[in-house]
Amino acid sequence: xxxxxxxxxxxxxxxxxxxxxxxxxxxxxxxxxxxxxxxxxxxxxxxxxxxxxxxxxxxxxxxxxxxxxxxxxxxxxxxxxxxxxxxxxxxxxxxxxxxxxxxxxxxxxxxxxxxxxxxxxxxxxxxxxxxxxxxxxxxxxxxxxxxxxxxxxxxxxxxxxxxxxxxxxxxxxxxxxxxxxxxxxxxxxxxxxxxxxxxxxxxxxxxxxxxxxxxxxxxxxxxxxxxxxxxxxxxxxxxxxxxxxxxxxxx
Amino acid sequence: xxxxxxxxxxxxxxxxxxxxxxxxxxxxxxxxxxxxxxxxxxxxxxxxxxxxxxxxxxxxxxxxxxxxxxxxxxxxxxxxxxxxxxxxxxxxxxxxxxxxxxxxxxxxxxxxxxxxxxxxxxxxxxxxxxxxxxxxxxxxxxxxxxxxxxxxxxxxxxxxxxxxxxxxxxxxxxxxxxxxxxxxxxxxxxxxxxxxxxxxxxxxxxxxxxxxxxxxxxxxxxxxxxxxxxxxxxxxxxxxxxxxxxxxxxxxxxxxxxxxxxxxxxxxxxxxxxxxxxxxxxxxxxxxxx
Ligand SMILES: Nc1ncnc2c1ncn2[C@@H]1O[C@H](COP(=O)(O)OP(=O)(O)O)[C@@H](O)[C@H]1O
Ligand SMILES: [Mg+2]
Numbered sequence: 001x002x003x004x005x006x007x008x009x010x011x012x013x014x015x016x017x018x019x020x021x022x023x024x025x026x027x028x029x030x031x032x033x034x035x036x037x038x039x040x041x042x043x044x045x046x047x048x049x050x051x052x053x054x055x056x057x058x059x060x061x062x063x064x065x066x067x068x069x070x071x072x073x074x075x076x077x078x079x080x081x082x083x084x085x086x087x088x089x090x091x092x093x094x095x096x097x098x099x100x101x102x103x104x105x106x107x108x109x110x111x112x113x114x115x116x117x118x119x120x121x122x123x124x125x126x127x128x129x130x131x132x133x134x135x136x137x138x139x140x141x142x143x144x145x146x147x148x149x150x151x152x153x154x155x156x157x158x159x160x161x162x163x164x165x166x167x168x169x170x171x172x173x174x175x176x177x178x179x180x181x182x183x184x185x186x187x188x189x190x191x192x193x194x195x196x197x198x199x200x201x202x203x204x205x206x207x208x209x210x211x212x213x214x215x216x217x218x219x220x221x222x223x224x225x226x227x228x229x230x231x232x233x234x235x236x237x238x239x240x241x242x243x244x245x246x247x248x249x250x251x
Numbered sequence: 252x253x254x255x256x257x258x259x260x261x262x263x264x265x266x267x268x269x270x271x272x273x274x275x276x277x278x279x280x281x282x283x284x285x286x287x288x289x290x291x292x293x294x295x296x297x298x299x300x301x302x303x304x305x306x307x308x309x310x311x312x313x314x315x316x317x318x319x320x321x322x323x324x325x326x327x328x329x330x331x332x333x334x335x336x337x338x339x340x341x342x343x344x345x346x347x348x349x350x351x352x353x354x355x356x357x358x359x360x361x362x363x364x365x366x367x368x369x370x371x372x373x374x375x376x377x378x379x380x381x382x383x384x385x386x387x388x389x390x391x392x393x394x395x396x397x398x399x400x401x402x403x404x405x406x407x408x409x410x411x412x413x414x415x416x417x418x419x420x421x422x423x424x425x426x427x428x429x430x431x432x433x434x435x436x437x438x439x440x441x442x443x444x445x446x447x448x449x450x451x452x453x454x455x456x457x458x459x460x461x462x463x464x465x466x467x468x469x470x471x472x473x474x475x476x477x478x479x480x481x482x483x484x485x486x487x488x489x490x491x492x493x494x495x496x497x498x499x500x501x502x503x504x505x506x507x508x509x510x511x512x513x514x515x516x517x518x519x520x521x522x523x524x525x526x527x528x529x530x531x532x533x534x535x536x537x538x539x540x541x
Binding site: 056082083084085093096097098108111112164 | 441444
């Protein structure tokens with residue numbers, strides 16, 4: 001067991017409002033960790049810390065450290081763009097670029113300066129296969145990504161993320177905009193991906209957390225209430241709040 | 252009659268006034284032009300290389316005026332488009348919110364300055380300044396007029412392009428940043444392509460505005476129709492010619508007088524075509540996002 005990421009004494013503020021209170025938590029490599037908790041408890045804020053997407057929010061301020069492979073990613077000498085090449089992010093709503101399917105997946109590779117057509121083709125194909133989308137789109141690679149269904153678009157976004165071979169994938173409610181069938185496909189995919197990736201997923205869906213995650217962290221109003229193996233959280237939670245939340249008594 | 256009906260009636264009335272005015276303008280333009288072309292052949296109008304309707308030796312070739320218009324327009328858009336788009340990208344992709352909120356209205360003031368002020372600015376400031384290191388530049392020339400016109404047009408381009416960039420869903424910008432793209436890469440590989448139709452519309456507007464601009468060129472570019480690409484010598488644009496004749500003592504109904512309608516309809520054709528292109532692009536753009 002290896003710790004891939006770690007949050008040390010992490011507090012986050014938006015101006016005077018404190019969104020996260022002194023979080024300490026480490027994430028196991030090649031495992032799926034689910035972040036659950038009621039709306040507004042700070043899950044997205046927390047997730048965005050790991051690829052520094054909060055940096056664009058003018059009122060954002062961080063205390064504490066976020067370590068990836070033991071290195072603080074908020075150190076002055078860290079180049080954010082390089083960091084993000086190792087940490088992919090899949091967003092709540094599918095957000096493909098208004099470009100072709102191929103160019104969407106090739107985007108990150110092109111950003112990294114890869115121009116060789118053959119290499120691009122191989123990597124795009126591999127990513128689409130990993131995202132379980134290849135068979136559906138292999139004859140339409142030049143079509144606009146906007147012609148795909150919502151579920152396909154989300155798998156395309158996953159493929160786009162995987163194409164650059166990150167070691168960590170962050171997902172913020174990746175199935176909340178999808179129908180049950182598309183959701184099932186994405187869930188299966190996430191389950192497959194953990195062999196190669198460390199995955200952190202925010203989800204509103206208790207069943208989903210139960211089905212796909214190895215660990216679950218329950219947040220409430222900026223506090224980390226409980227963090228443990230998923231089966232433990234769902235069968236024998238230590239805190240009443242957790243118990244109430246997972247049984248749907250509030251949230 | 253109730254209020255609703257009165258208001259509806261007023262709206263209909265103003266809509267029909269607009270349409271009637273347009274029809275009226277078109278009617279006058281067309282009928283006067285037709286009577287012009289009874290005396291001057293379209294072939295001469297389109298091919299003669301001189302435009303001297305006010306001289307004894309009359310020539311009616313529109314080309315020098317068209318060339319003057321295109322020359323000043325080209326200079327103006329060469330200034331307005333790169334600067335305008337750069338400003339738009341800076342404001343939407345780089346500038347902090349507070350800065351944008353201050354700068355945008357300031358820029359729009361540029362478009363609100365009366366054009367006659369720009370005209371004199373070109374004539375008494377820009378031209379002497381340029382003359383200090385371009386020897387042989389005439390007092391009237393298309394370069395100063397074009398540059399100053401370009402400055403005037405900057406806010407049209409920057410404002411519309413910035414609106415187009417801001418209309419691109421934020422999620423696309425986040426996706427790009429999330430992939431490790433820099434701001435510059437995100438701007439040029441994602442945002443600008445996604446906003447391209449809006450940006451193109453702003454460019455077309457810049458062209459129309461430059462083609463139709465009158466006061467600056469009338470004051471600073473000269474009144475000498477000349478088939479030339481030299482930006483340092485006096486020329487005349489279609490609009491400046493129309494002003495010159497309208498203000499002069501040419502007898503109404505004379506052939507000289509009718510030339511302004513022939514010139515006017517040429518101008519109208521240019522802007523009409525540009526308007527249609529921009530309408531077409533906007534329509535296509537709408538479909539794309541529906
Ligand atoms: N950009 C922001 N500026 C100010 N407050 C924010 C911002 N983003 C989130 N918040 C606040 O921080 C808290 C946590 O939000 P978020 O991380 O989005 O929660 P969750 O993802 O669990 O729903 C909420 O109270 C929210 O209003
Ligand atoms: Mg959220």
